[in-house]
Amino acid sequence: VNSSVKVDIWSDIACPWCFIGKRRFETAAAEFAAGGGQLEVEYHSFELAPDTPVDFAGSEVDFLVTHKGMPATQVEQMLGQMTQLATNEGLSYDFDALQHTNTVKAHELLHHAKANGRQADMVERLFEAYFEQGRHVGRIEDLADLAAEIGLDRDEALEALTASTYRPAVDADKQQAIAYGITGVPFFVIDGRMGVSGAQDPSVLVEALQLAATGSDVPA
């Protein structure tokens, strides 16, 4: 039995289902660990809307109405339901305060954090900053502040973001997603052979982790 399992998670910061999916995965991971399993978790970059300007002037409703052509009433209903669902997961989404932006620099920061052994903390900080605190996650000065808030060196983060040091790593993640056929996030690749798409119930993730740990195939 191989009880150590690698989980690769593709997500975007500007993805409400990804933060919810993260919480559900954490519930599954805790159950798996309670049974003696060990996990190695790595987050990968996926840009849902790479054409979004860094300084998008407008609300989340504005973005979905003007850029995606959704009716405003449908968007408002959707965000309301999403906020309620997030509450059920212990999250406090604030779409009124949210600052819609391009997330490529946030992804670069995640790779910088990974290189410094702090990716897990950076993912969590970026999600809560974006969805719960109305913080800007597109501008490099704001991102450097967030890096410092988890204990990374602010100047080093700023330098990496300014130089786009980790843009190749972001691009490589995006190519890897294409190779897997991933079109939506969150998406969990477990043991490099199983895929779990979307913010699924923790029980689904536990099942996949246990199958991976025992080297079993997915039942037909």
Place this chain on the structure above:
Amino acid sequence: MTDPATEPSEPTTPVRPLQLVGDDDAPTCEDGVCDIPPR
């Protein structure tokens, strides 16, 4: 001659087809739009 700007900056690791687990219709975000949660 290949334009380096069009090439992936790092090689993509070859992958085998994934065995999908769970609900095919679980909510995701795709192309900037997210599935609407149930009431």
